[in-house]
Amino acid sequence: MTDPVPPLGAYHTPEREELQALARRFAMEEVLPVANKLDPLGEKIPAALRKKMGEVGFFALRLPLEYGGLGLGLFEYCIVTEELSRAWMSVASLIARSEPLPEALGRERLTDRYRRMIAGDYLAAAAWSEPGAGSDLGSLTCRARRDGEEWLITGQKMWCTHADDASYITVLARTQPLDPAHRHRGIGVFFLEKEPGCFPEGLSGTPIRTIGYHGMRTFELSFDEVRVPGWALVQKEGGFETTASELFASRIHTAARGIGLDRGALEDSIAYASARVQFGRPIAHFQAIRFKIASMAAEVEAARRLTYFVANEFDNGRHREAEASMAKLVASEMSERVTSDAIQIHGGYGYTQDFAVERHWRDARLTKIFEGTSEIQQRIIADRLLGRHRD
Numbered sequence: 001m002t003d004p005v006p007p008l009g010a011y012h013t014p015e016r017e018e019l020q021a022l023a024r025r026f027a028m029e030e031v032l033p034v035a036n037k038l039d040p041l042g043e044k045i046p047a048a049l050r051k052k053m054g055e056v057g058f059f060a061l062r063l064p065l066e067y068g069g070l071g072l073g074l075f076e077y078c079i080v081t082e083e084l085s086r087a088w089m090s091v092a093s094l095i096a097r098s099e100p101l102p103e104a105l106g107r108e109r110l111t112d113r114y115r116r117m118i119a120g121d122y123l124a125a126a127a128w129s130e131p132g133a134g135s136d137l138g139s140l141t142c143r144a145r146r147d148g149e150e151w152l153i154t155g156q157k158m159w160c161t162h163a164d165d166a167s168y169i170t171v172l173a174r175t176q177p178l179d180p181a182h183r184h185r186g187i188g189v190f191f192l193e194k195e196p197g198c199f200p201e202g203l204s205g206t207p208i209r210t211i212g213y214h215g216m217r218t219f220e221l222s223f224d225e226v227r228v229p230g231w232a233l234v235q236k237e238g239g240f241e242t243t244a245s246e247l248f249a250s251r252i253h254t255a256a257r258g259i260g261l262d263r264g265a266l267e268d269s270i271a272y273a274s275a276r277v278q279f280g281r282p283i284a285h286f287q288a289i290r291f292k293i294a295s296m297a298a299e300v301e302a303a304r305r306l307t308y309f310v311a312n313e314f315d316n317g318r319h320r321e322a323e324a325s326m327a328k329l330v331a332s333e334m335s336e337r338v339t340s341d342a343i344q345i346h347g348g349y350g351y352t353q354d355f356a357v358e359r360h361w362r363d364a365r366l367t368k369i370f371e372g373t374s375e376i377q378q379r380i381i382a383d384r385l386l387g388r389h390r391d
Helices: 014-041 047-056 074-087 089-097 107-118 239-275 287-315 321-351 357-367 374-386
Strands: 124-127 143-147 150-161 168-174 187-193 203-207 218-229 233-235
Touching (some): 014 074, 074 089, 074 239, 089 357, 124 150, 143 168, 239 357, 321 374
Parallel strands (some): 124 168
Antiparallel strands (some): 143 150, 150 218, 187 233
16 A cells, blocks of 8 residues: 555655655644544544644744744645644644734734744634625624724624634624625724633623534624724724635635545545455455545545645735635535545444544535535636626
8 A cells, every 4th residue: 555645746845745744643643543532522622732733833834934933835734734634624724723913913912922823822713704694794794883992893693613712703893884885895804802711791602513523613603792992903994805815725725624534534445445354355355445445536636736736826926716716616525525435435334433434524514615615616716717797
């Protein structure tokens, strides 16, 4: 059998190979045993594991060098994401909670917060979607009004993962009344700081019972005149455009997460098929199983190559929006198929929590929904190819 870590091909450098090997070892030795134990119980990522991630440098990947970060690109971010997702997608998602902070905070605030972020002690959550505004952020109704030198935020938010343990939440809220002719105008970005493990006065959260993506809890949030200082409005206008721009990297991150899940499903299927004996020989000897594994491997590698291309382009200053949507679409759709095939290869055992393929399958299903559904990705791609058209 070949090395389970696929080569980086044309994008190979010694530094990237070293980073990939480091992430692989960490995933298999530190993350996988914890995932196998805690995910079936719906438990959260332990603080001890998060501390180890900080010590290795996983929270510093894309943070600025001047503040102690590693200053690496989206490509390196994808390498680490893929390897961590192979063990537990939730851990790969946790590193997304350390993103470059708004320059509007000022150098003094940034220095202290980046120091804690690199250690894994100052991580983020994002309150963008609402019960009635998911893909259509132009419909959001959460509002912020001035009260002297401060702001009061009121409204409902949905799908806010890590809200309880986050040190801050970025909140999209309307600072001006909705203009039906320009629905995306008047949306600001607020920086709401909080203590990990609790919510500030006026903010309450209700955990959402998801079928997967354990390790972090996802919340519905209720804002009732939550008070924030004037400086917390880090972007007065263009919040929608900022969010759309941030989703570019998030979609490539999601593609890498899906690929990592499928790597896990593929590797586990190869190991199981080689060990499982039926009719006097390993099931890996049967053509039906061999062809299924071959197709799984081909799909995973095709998605990897497209994702690598888009990440490399981004790091070289070329933001290929349509191709990013293609990578997210291809990787997430492929992810559900490959993890489902892995369950089929495992037979009845695949439908138990005794094997990790059921976790990969549950988590893979989510990749088709968050960071823009598959249908939204198709819409973006179609607009690029055919021009914008709205029914």
